[in-house]
Amino acid sequence: MLQIVFDALSLGSLYALGALGIALIFGVMRLVNFAHGDVIAFSIFALLWPSTDAMAIVFAGNLPWFLLIPFVLLVGAGLSVLCEIVVFRRFRNTNPATMMIASFALGFVIRYFLLMLYSSRPKSISLLPILSQPVEMLGARLPLLQLITIIVTIAILFGLVIFLRRTRFGLEMRAAAENFSMARMLGVRANRVIMGAFALSGALAGAIALIFGIQTGTADIQMGAAVMLMAFISTVIGGLGSLAGAVLAGFLLGAASVVMQVILPVDARPFRDAFVYGAVILVLLFRPQGLIAARGTKERV
Amino acid sequence: MTLLNLVDVSVRYGRLTAVRGVSINLKEGEVLFITGPNGAGKSSLLRAIAGVTPTAGGHVEFDGAEITGRTPEDIARLGFSMVPEGREVFGSLTIEENLMVGAGMHSRTPGWKGQTAADLDSVYNTFPILKERRNQQAGLLSGGQQQMLVIGRALMARPRLIAIDEPSLGLAPNITDQVYERLIALQAERSLTLLIVEQSSTRAVMIGGRMILMRSGQVVLDGDARELGNSEAMQAAYFGYEDH
Numbered sequence: 001m002l003q004i005v006f007d008a009l010s011l012g013s014l015y016a017l018g019a020l021g022i023a024l025i026f027g028v029m030r031l032v033n034f035a036h037g038d039v040i041a042f043s044i045f046a047l048l049w050p051s052t053d054a055m056a057i058v059f060a061g062n063l064p065w066f067l068l069i070p071f072v073l074l075v076g077a078g079l080s081v082l083c084e085i086v087v088f089r090r091f092r093n094t095n096p097a098t099m100m101i102a103s104f105a106l107g108f109v110i111r112y113f114l115l116m117l118y119s120s121r122p123k124s125i126s127l128l129p130i131l132s133q134p135v136e137m138l139g140a141r142l143p144l145l146q147l148i149t150i151i152v153t154i155a156i157l158f159g160l161v162i163f164l165r166r167t168r169f170g171l172e173m174r175a176a177a178e179n180f181s182m183a184r185m186l187g188v189r190a191n192r193v194i195m196g197a198f199a200l201s202g203a204l205a206g207a208i209a210l211i212f213g214i215q216t217g218t219a220d221i222q223m224g225a226a227v228m229l230m231a232f233i234s235t236v237i238g239g240l241g242s243l244a245g246a247v248l249a250g251f252l253l254g255a256a257s258v259v260m261q262v263i264l265p266v267d268a269r270p271f272r273d274a275f276v277y278g279a280v281i282l283v284l285l286f287r288p289q290g291l292i293a294a295r296g297t298k299e300r301v
Numbered sequence: 302m303t304l305l306n307l308v309d310v311s312v313r314y315g316r317l318t319a320v321r322g323v324s325i326n327l328k329e330g331e332v333l334f335i336t337g338p339n340g341a342g343k344s345s346l347l348r349a350i351a352g353v354t355p356t357a358g359g360h361v362e363f364d365g366a367e368i369t370g371r372t373p374e375d376i377a378r379l380g381f382s383m384v385p386e387g388r389e390v391f392g393s394l395t396i397e398e399n400l401m402v403g404a405g406m407h408s409r410t411p412g413w414k415g416q417t418a419a420d421l422d423s424v425y426n427t428f429p430i431l432k433e434r435r436n437q438q439a440g441l442l443s444g445g446q447q448q449m450l451v452i453g454r455a456l457m458a459r460p461r462l463i464a465i466d467e468p469s470l471g472l473a474p475n476i477t478d479q480v481y482e483r484l485i486a487l488q489a490e491r492s493l494t495l496l497i498v499e500q501s502s503t504r505a506v507m508i509g510g511r512m513i514l515m516r517s518g519q520v521v522l523d524g525d526a527r528e529l530g531n532s533e534a535m536q537a538a539y540f541g542y543e544d545h
Binding site: 186 | 353372373375377378382383385389391392393394398399401403404405406408428454455457
């Protein structure tokens with residue numbers, strides 16, 4: 001039983017972190033950033049030397065944890081900010097559909113860039129192997145990583161809440177997310193806020209990359225896309241633009257996946273995802289605006 | 302001394318021209334009402350000055366500096382505070398947070414904390430209801446209270462000029478009276494320059510000051526509000542038929 005709870009929480013954590021990364025950017029510029037998943041993949045590959053061999057040649061991956069973690073977060077944040085400056089800035093005043101297509105294209109550029117340097121074969125890596133060891137807790141055997149994933153996610157969420165509520169930059173981001181044009185008329189610098197949102201979102205992508213990389217022990221070019229889909233669904237269910245909604249929906253989706261895995265009859269288990277997505281459709285039928293509708297989007301519709 | 306100078310400003314939305322060649326000169330400490338019927342281009346003009354809508358021609362000077370084509374945040378930082386139509390409070394932020402967003406542009410200047418606390422007190426003195434409800438979400442305020450909040454928020458930026466678009470929109474007449482009463486008191490107290498857009502000229506005639514009448518994107522009349530208000534020229538401008 002406890003095992004199920006922890007599975008649900010740790011999977012939900014991943015989705016929640018991914019959803020947050022998307023919601024943050026959507027909040028300030030109405031962009032659904034489909035390149036987010038590829039930023040995740042890029043962050044993990046940045047730990048390896050470019051090579052097409054199946055054996056990964058570890059580069060920064062050998063760093064001690066207190067350097068490794070900031071390194072990956074910085075890579076994610078850096079790439080994300082670069083995407084903003086090089087691509088999304090030019091699309092800022094276009095309609096959301098155009099921006100979305102641009103993000104798709106950008107995602108493919110990043111993915112094929114990785115493909116060129118590293119080939120499409122997943123590479124096995126072992127990051128911080130100590131975390132894969134199981135620990136005994138309350139009579140259940142849990143991988144240490146699962147525990148840490150949950151703790152880290154909760155810490156990130158707390159940190160983000162404090163950042164948004166207590167700092168000037170956070171205040172400006174919330175104001176801009178709700179009414180960007182009004183915030184600018186009050187002197188809030190558009191570029192700074194948007195770049196801040198991209199940096200935060202990228203750092204979250206880095207965090208997901210780390211957790212995912214340690215969990216699966218592989219670096220896979222496709223890995224971002226898998227999380228990204230669930231994360232995107234979470235932001236929609238949560239109410240596009242609502243940070244709290246994105247987190248809540250991420251955890252719910254994680255829980256739904258894990259619970260269905262357990263309660264579905266054995267024959268139906270391979271089709272678990274169909275049931276999960278069916279539940280998604282049900283939620284959207286009853287609450288098309290999402291669980292927590294964001295103020296800024298409500299007015300626009 | 303001229304604070305705001307518009308020279309031949311035009312605004313276009315696609316093929317539609319909303320403002321055609323408007324020139325206005327506004328002195329420091331002056332109160333100017335821009336009135337005119339719906340669609341006269343008043344709001345477009347205001348938005349163009351604030352940098353929210355691009356100008357299609359002409360130029361705008363604020364305090365002697367050219368601000369045409371600059372970003373809204375740059376223009377705000379020069380001391381031009383805009384209160385747009387429909388109030389636009391940040392509904393999910395608390396009242397105090399709304400006010401703090403207004404003060405944010407000075408956060409790099411030394412002594413900011415003390416200054417902001419003093420400004421906050423002064424806004425709360427002017428609008429005590431805001432102090433009472435300062436930790437509530439701004440979206441829960443009534444229309445009149447929201448209007449007070451956005452004026453207070455504009456004041457937090459310590460502006461030299463406040464431009465207000467339709468402050469009476471959707472407010473009961475006695476609430477509008479309150480808002481104007483405080484606005485005018487503030488203006489006198491701080492020698493603020495006020496640029497107020499209203500559809501009707503009634504308020505301008507009541508309060509006095511300078512009044513400009515716009516129609517079809519152009520300035521039709523410019524003069525003392527009380528003198529213009531009852532003139533035949535005014536009547537003709539409002540109700541007159543198209544003469545072009």
